[in-house]
Amino acid sequence: MNEMEYKDFYNRVGERNGWDFSKVKCRVLGEAADLYKEVRKVCSRFNLLLDIGTGGGEAILGLHDAALLVVGIDQSDGMIATAQRNLERLQASNVRFMQMNAEQLAFPKAFFQIVTCRHSPFNVEEIARVLSPGGIFLTQQVSEGDKLNITQSFSRGQHDGKSDGTLRDQYVRELTTAGFTDVRVRNYNTTEYYQTAEDLIFLLKHTPIIPDFGIDAADFIKLQSFIEANKSEKGIRTNAARFIITARKRT
Numbered sequence: 001m002n003e004m005e006y007k008d009f010y011n012r013v014g015e016r017n018g019w020d021f022s023k024v025k026c027r028v029l030g031e032a033a034d035l036y037k038e039v040r041k042v043c044s045r046f047n048l049l050l051d052i053g054t055g056g057g058e059a060i061l062g063l064h065d066a067a068l069l070v071v072g073i074d075q076s077d078g079m080i081a082t083a084q085r086n087l088e089r090l091q092a093s094n095v096r097f098m099q100m101n102a103e104q105l106a107f108p109k110a111f112f113q114i115v116t117c118r119h120s121p122f123n124v125e126e127i128a129r130v131l132s133p134g135g136i137f138l139t140q141q142v143s144e145g146d147k148l149n150i151t152q153s154f155s156r157g158q159h160d161g162k163s164d165g166t167l168r169d170q171y172v173r174e175l176t177t178a179g180f181t182d183v184r185v186r187n188y189n190t191t192e193y194y195q196t197a198e199d200l201i202f203l204l205k206h207t208p209i210i211p212d213f214g215i216d217a218a219d220f221i222k223l224q225s226f227i228e229a230n231k232s233e234k235g236i237r238t239n240a241a242r243f244i245i246t247a248r249k250r251t
Contacts, residue, residue: 030190033242035140053120057083064092143241180247193235
């Protein structure tokens, strides 16, 4: 997808579903990346927390009790609409959702003590600007080796032509150049077993793993071949490759 196609896809998914995959039945073997578990470890009840690319707010709403104020932003009005509906159900008074581009954060300098970003692009210089001295940035991103057997079966994927570790190393360089210290990286690669073909189809239709999945009828022929080659009594096997970076703004 080009940038405009991705934005359109992202907005449609946001209105329909957000990033809610709770109905997808998937068995995970190994330690999975969990950004917001790491956030809870470092966040104080006196902190102001910004979540970039918050989607439908499904994850960050689970941290409403960990900070004084939680602000979730997303470029998609569809995602923010879903986030607002989720917030209304939870009725957390210290959470705000705003439509905003991560390239231009409309907040004062050094406003937040914690900034997070999961599976979304971010601007390191903008994060450094809105993060207070000594504040912590945490991000979880999808590695190029994610869903490797699927992308090989379809001969296309969201990271076409990029070797594993490219995005991770880019972000580490950018954070170091921007003056962040104590930059730490942790890599994860778990085995996943999707329980039914419907679970796998839902994933592919609601993520950019295979760009434009399902538009061409041939995709379902490839999918059937993939399932036949990778199914077992545990489910349909693939992998989830992620990395988490934590970094502290220099005091």
